[in-house]
Amino acid sequence: MEIWRIHHKPETISTNLDARQGKHGDVYTAGFQISGRGRLDHKWQSPPDTNLMMSVVLSVDGLPAEQVVTLPLVVGISVCEGLSKVSPMLKWPNDVLVEGKKLAGILCERHGDDVIVGIGINVLQDSFPIDIAARATSLKLLTGAGEIVDVRDAVLRHLGENYREWHDNGFGGFYERIQALDWLRGRMLSVRQTDGDVSPICGVSSGIMPDGTLDVGGVKVYAGEAHVEGIG
Ligand code: BTN
Numbered sequence: 197m198e199i200w201r202i203h204h205k206p207e208t209i210s211t212n213l214d215a216r217q218g219k220h221g222d223v224y225t226a227g228f229q230i231s232g233r234g235r236l237d238h239k240w241q242s243p244p245d246t247n248l249m250m251s252v253v254l255s256v257d258g259l260p261a262e263q264v265v266t267l268p269l270v271v272g273i274s275v276c277e278g279l280s281k282v283s284p285m286l287k288w289p290n291d292v293l294v295e296g297k298k299l300a301g302i303l304c305e306r307h308g309d310d311v312i313v314g315i316g317i318n319v320l321q322d323s324f325p326i327d328i329a330a331r332a333t334s335l336k337l338l339t340g341a342g343e344i345v346d347v348r349d350a351v352l353r354h355l356g357e358n359y360r361e362w363h364d365n366g367f368g369g370f371y372e373r374i375q376a377l378d379w380l381r382g383r384m385l386s387v388r389q390t391d392g393d394v395s396p397i398c399g400v401s402s403g404i405m406p407d408g409t410l411d412v413g414g415v416k417v418y419a420g421e422a423h424v425e426g427i428g
Contacts, residue, residue, distance in 0.1 A: 198356035200252075202348075207244075212314040215251035216307055225250040225348065232316065235290060235303050236390060236421060240316050241325075247334070248317040248344050252352070254359055257309035264311070265418075266367035266408040268304040269374055271313050274358045275300050276377050278351035279317070282338045285379035288403075288410045288422060292317075293379055297333035315351065319344050371406050378403045380410065384425050387412050391419040 200223045207228045208214055214224040226249050232240035242249060256264045272286040284292045284299055292300035303314035318334035319342040335342030361369060375381070381403030387410070388396050399413020401422075410417045 198352075198359060200352050200356070210314075211249055211251035212303060212305060212312050215253050215312040215314075218253040218310075220253055220255035220310060222253045223250055223352065224252075233303060233314070234301055234316075240301065240303075242316065242318075243321060245344075246320045248315070248319050248347050248351075250315050250348060252313040252315070252355065253307075253310050254313055255309060256306075256311050259363070262407065263362075263366055264306075266370075267311055267313075267362065268302060269404065269408050270358050270362045270367070270370055271302050271304060271315070271355065273370060273373055273377065274355040275302065275315060275317070275351055277354040277358075278347065279335070282335065284377075286374065286377040287379045289408075289419070294333055294338055297331055298328075299333050299335070299338075313355075317347055317351070319347055367408060368406070374404055380404075380422055380424070385412065385422045386425075387417050387420045387422045389417060389420040 198221055201221055202223045202225065204225045208226040209230050210233050211224040211226050211229065212233060218224065228244040229249055232242060232249060234240040268290050272290055272292065275292050276284045276286055282294050284294050287293050290302040291298050300315065300317040305312045318332065320336045321334045322336050324332040380401045384400050386396050386398045397412045397415050397417060402411040405411055
């Protein structure tokens with residue numbers, strides 16, 4: 197179990213930037229981000245004091261690169277477990293969905309011997325901008341309520357336990373758990389690859405593989421963004 201040190205600011209540029217000054221076990225949260233960042237240069241916008249925005253510093257010092265690439269999936273499992281009341285699924289690599297709509301997003305960034313794990317969870321937001329309204333949800337919309345601090349603590353509890361298991365024993369022990377959460381498995385999708393070969397791939401996915409890659413019609417995808425027919 198990790199001992200977390202929580203640093204909260206009412207307003208900041210981005211908690212992922214704040215976390216660059218931290219060390220293993222530091223957690224940065226904010227009520228508002230002026231320039232919240234998402235994966236693949238997307239923005240992450242949230243009204244003030246409405247949602248959870250936090251960045252956790254985790255050490256990956258001494259771990260092999262092929263293990264480090266699986267950390268975002270362990271974070272995804274931890275977020276799903278922290279939100280288990282609403283039965284979320286994980287859309288590879290890093291979206292947490294309920295009823296096909298996005299409840300949370302994760303942005304992991306390497307910083308020296310650490311990974312900065314940025315987590316955004318929609319807690320109290322009950323309406324979304326028109327361009328994402330059909331694809332986004334929140335705990336409030338799903339359950340009628342939610343406490344930002346309770347969500348933070350639940351996710352940190354699971355993340356602490358899972359990080360320790362992953363650090364000491366690797367990704368193997370998580371494989372069965374991730375299969376139960378794998379939203380893309382068996383679906384027809386197209387993936388825009390974001391490293392190396394950038395050509396799009398279409399096919400039915402056999403899901404997340406033991407090395408953390410995504411299978412799409414027999415092709416291994418290392419990094420990218422998946423779109424499911426008719427869902428987006
Ligand atoms: C995504 O879905 O694209 C990832 C979104 C990650 C958002 C979180 S909010 C806390 C942390 N600080 C940031 O600027 N981004 C992450």
